[in-house]
Amino acid sequence: MKQINKLKKQYNDIEIPSELDEVVKQTIQRATITKKRRSPVKRWSLGVAVAVAMFVGSINVSPAFANSLVNIPVLGSIVEVFTVQTLTMDKETYQANLKTPAISGLDSEGLQTALNEKYIEENKELFKQFKADVADMEKVGAGHMGIDSGYEVKTDTEQLLSIARFEVNMVGSSSTTMQYDTIDKQNNILITLPSLFKDDSYVEIISAYIKDDIKQQMKDDKNAAYLTSEGADPEFHSIQANQNFYITADHKLVISFDKYEIAAGYMGVVTFEIPSDILSDVLVGDTYIQ
Template identity: 60%
Template structure:
């Protein structure tokens, strides 16, 4: 509860424009209400449901029991990702739905606080930019503008947590960008793409595989298109050293590209799962990718 209060305090310090104060207050009330109703457990098989409910119930009722269980290596900490705040604007030509995630339960409270702070600040900047853009459009006689943000938990295992955060901007057309955080929950490490490999040879290896996969997909399906041999010179050459990525529950590396980054907009977010066999000699270890 103490950590939750600290997080709420940080949100309370975010300055919200006066004209949207009522809208924000309503959205916060709705967010809080939904959190209270948010089930702690997903659907379990009938046989496991009673035992799981008893176990979680014991943790909720007894802080000392929860602390004791957290000290058992096989169980570890229970990490939760939830919507801490949701800011909405719903007007005739202006729409915003800005949902901010927060993490609770990481053993490293400093890492947890830094991630939650990052999510808060990112969405604060985004919402303020939306406000400025709306004001400029109004001065120019009006227009259409929309922004939608949210998140998905892509991986949640005993070891790994991968969170994907999306941002959809709509003006004349829409574009989507994704950001990912992959965390080693056991060792409290925020994993970066370069940290997985011995050196930068992974860039060429992954890029070569993706280029080949693009060609294979285009040959198999005429509706699939990538920026290869592009007449405007926007050919895909290689991934960035810090290219967007996440790690799946079965320990596979997935490389992600935003709208228009390597393909026309109709292709949307494009991802490629990289075969581990082409990475094995390049990896620092098989702790995450195997």
């Protein structure tokens, strides 16, 4: 409990950079240019920043590199996800409730700090924009508006941690957007969708499966209201290369679409679990997806 309270205080005191990526780049540049001696603490901090940049960069550039790491035996640590900050507003017609997650226990403090700072900055920006929108609406003397954000741990195994973060905007009707982070806790890697595959052929394979599944759902269930074009064919054509996803505890790939993205609003956030057998030929390995 003392550790969590200490972490909360540290996170609340953090001055978040406007662009985290730029901070990492500048850190690496400073490491290359300067040859001055640093204290042990400063050298350690710089090493962490460079290490996380190298790890995240390598996993995005070289899927084979990521796959080679998974065979390294690493002792697991206790990783926790908790609410570090809540930003609220409760006026007669304006409500906000933004819960910010934080991760503790990752072996890579650089990766952990980068993620935690990102989560804090995202909610701070959401709250700042919400307050500005409220001020604009109050000037005209009318309006109802709300915003809600939070998170859910989708997967937490000895190896994998998948965190889903949601944002619900309520102006008349509501819209929901999702973001996911999936982490290899043993090797301290932030997994991206492209990093799971040998090449970009996965986009076509997954898209074809989803399109067929949509057609089957609409045939079997009259309440399945996906967006359609002329001839009642699904309007959906293809996932993005970096489409929202997470990995389940039993190593299945789940592709996610935001509310209204490919279906009627009442269907909410729509997800598809992709059969692993149709992916086997294009996967880098079978460590994450089985």
